Amino acid sequence: xxxxxxxTNEIEDPVLEQALKHFKASVDAWSEVAYRRPRTAVKVxxxxxxxxxxxxxxxxxxxxxxxxxxxxRQHRQxxxxxxxxxxxxxxxxxxxxxxxxxxxxKEPVRVEQMPKTKVGGEQNAGSEDEDLLATVDTDVSRQxxxxxxxxAQLMDENGAPDSGTQ
Amino acid sequence: xxxxxxxxxxxxxxxxxxxxxxxxxxxTVETADEVAAQEFARIVxxxxxxxxxxxxxSLRDVDLAETLTQECFLKAHRNWNRFRGDSSAMxxxxxIAINLQKDYWRxxxxxxxxxxRTNAVDLDEASEWLPxxxxxxxxxxxxxxxxxxxxxxxxxxxxxxxxVFLLRYVEERELSEIAAATGLSxxxxxxxxxxxxxxxxxxxxxxx
Numbered sequence: 001x002x003x004x005x006x007x008t009n010e011i012e013d014p015v016l017e018q019a020l021k022h023f024k025a026s027v028d029a030w031s032e033v034a035y036r037r038p039r040t041a042v043k044v045x046x047x048x049x050x051x052x053x054x055x056x057x058x059x060x061x062x063x064x065x066x067x068x069x070x071x072x073r074q075h076r077q078x079x080x081x082x083x084x085x086x087x088x089x090x091x092x093x094x095x096x097x098x099x100x101x102x103x104x105x106k107e108p109v110r111v112e113q114m115p116k117t118k119v120g121g122e123q124n125a126g127s128e129d130e131d132l133l134a135t136v137d138t139d140v141s142r143q144x145x146x147x148x149x150x151x152a153q154l155m156d157e158n159g160a161p162d163s164g165t166q
Numbered sequence: 167x168x169x170x171x172x173x174x175x176x177x178x179x180x181x182x183x184x185x186x187x188x189x190x191x192x193x194t195v196e197t198a199d200e201v202a203a204q205e206f207a208r209i210v211x212x213x214x215x216x217x218x219x220x221x222x223x224s225l226r227d228v229d230l231a232e233t234l235t236q237e238c239f240l241k242a243h244r245n246w247n248r249f250r251g252d253s254s255a256m257x258x259x260x261x262i263a264i265n266l267q268k269d270y271w272r273x274x275x276x277x278x279x280x281x282x283r284t285n286a287v288d289l290d291e292a293s294e295w296l297p298x299x300x301x302x303x304x305x306x307x308x309x310x311x312x313x314x315x316x317x318x319x320x321x322x323x324x325x326x327x328x329x330v331f332l333l334r335y336v337e338e339r340e341l342s343e344i345a346a347a348t349g350l351s352x353x354x355x356x357x358x359x360x361x362x363x364x365x366x367x368x369x370x371x372x373x374x
Contacts, residue, residue, distance in 0.1 A: 016367050019312040020335045022296070026313045027336050030295035031219035034228045 206246050209255050210239055216256065216337060217263050223332050224267055234270065238263045253346045260339075260347040264329055271325060312370065319369035323362050330355055331362040 011017045217238055221231040241262050242249075249258055296309055320328055329348060333339045341359075345352045 011363070013367060015370060016363070019316055019366070019370055022309040022312050023316040024336050024338075026295045027219060027223045031215070031222050033295070034222060034231070035215055035218055037228075039232075 202246065206243060209242075209259075213256055213259050214239065217259055220260065220332060220337055221263055221267060223336050224328065225270075230270070234263065234266045237266055241266075254343070257343050257346045260333070260337075260343075261349070264347060267329075268325070315369045316366055319362075319366040322369075323365060326350075327358045327362040327365075330358040331366075334359055 011020065214235065218231055218235045221234050221238075222228060225231055225234070238259060242259055249255070253261075294310070296306065296313065320331060323331060326348070330344055330350075333344045333347065334341075339347070341352050341355055344350075345355045348355065350358075
């Protein structure tokens with residue numbers, strides 16, 4: 001028993017059977033026409049210059065992109081370097097200002113101490129000078145010859161230091 | 167194995183053909199390959215229109231049906247040496263075609279965001295096709311209307327029901343062949359077929 005006969009037997013509804021028969025006939029007719037239709041193979045033309053141009057354009061774009069990235073990176077590095085230099089200069093200025101401030105704060109202490117040492121030194125030097133002069137006077141006075149004795153007496157009378165007379 | 171007039175031998179048995187009382191020279195590898203190629207060519211020639219028809223009815227797209235038919239036979243050619251002849255060549259080819267169709271619908275579902283251009287014809291256009299017979303105009307109109315109603319019902323079927331329905335009522339395959347081609351049991355095939363037929367009947371009566 002063929003498939004068609006089986007189908008006829010299993011479908012008891014004549015309307016359905018007829019509709020299915022028409023449906024099959026319709027699909028068969030459509031399929032046959034579609035199957036036998038002439039097939040046209042379309043060759044896709046590829047232009048070599050278009051391909052080359054697209055590759056060249058792509059290459060140029062890629063190079064531009066890389067160059068842009070490199071330039072941007074270098075620019076940022078330069079900016080960072082300038083900023084670091086500015087920061088270092090500011091820091092140095094701040095340090096100098098702090099040192100100056102510290103120096104100014106320390107200076108009065110030295111000024112107060114210095115006079116004391118200077119005064120002491122000057123006093124010491126003065127006393128030394130006086131001693132030296134006294135010694136010289138004494139020595140000179142001892143070496144005055146006898147003939148000059150009257151003059152020495154005159155000097156004593158006029159208010160001259162008495163050390164020279166001894 | 168004999169498939170609709172095409173004599174197919176299993177690959178292992180093709181090296182020696184023993185006739186009664188005569189010794190035949192063993193086939194060389196080249197000869198066996200040639201025979202296999204000729205067998206496959208015959209298979210393509212005899213089954214290609216049927217595979218195309220099934221895919222056309224399933225997809226309603228001529229270009230797509232042609233593409234999938236090509237793909238079906240390409241797959242069959244690649245796996246021809248693995249075909250053991252457990253089922254008929256037609257059933258094997260139909261199984262490949264059904265799988266290709268499933269893959270196509272799955273891809274369409276997965277790529278729902280893509281506005282794919284489809285050449286599928288609408289139901290009215292599909293219903294226009296009727297063989298020129300000696301029927302009068304009234305009968306032709308009635309037939310066209312019935313075909314349109316069946317198409318409408320077929321469109322509303324699930325993918326599996328549609329496949330089973332088309333294999334049965336367009337390709338006129340036996341239930342066992344449909345079961346082998348779809349990988350379903352005969353009982354499941356009957357159930358799908360019953361639902362599909364009742365849907366078509368409802369459409370014809372206008373009470374879906």
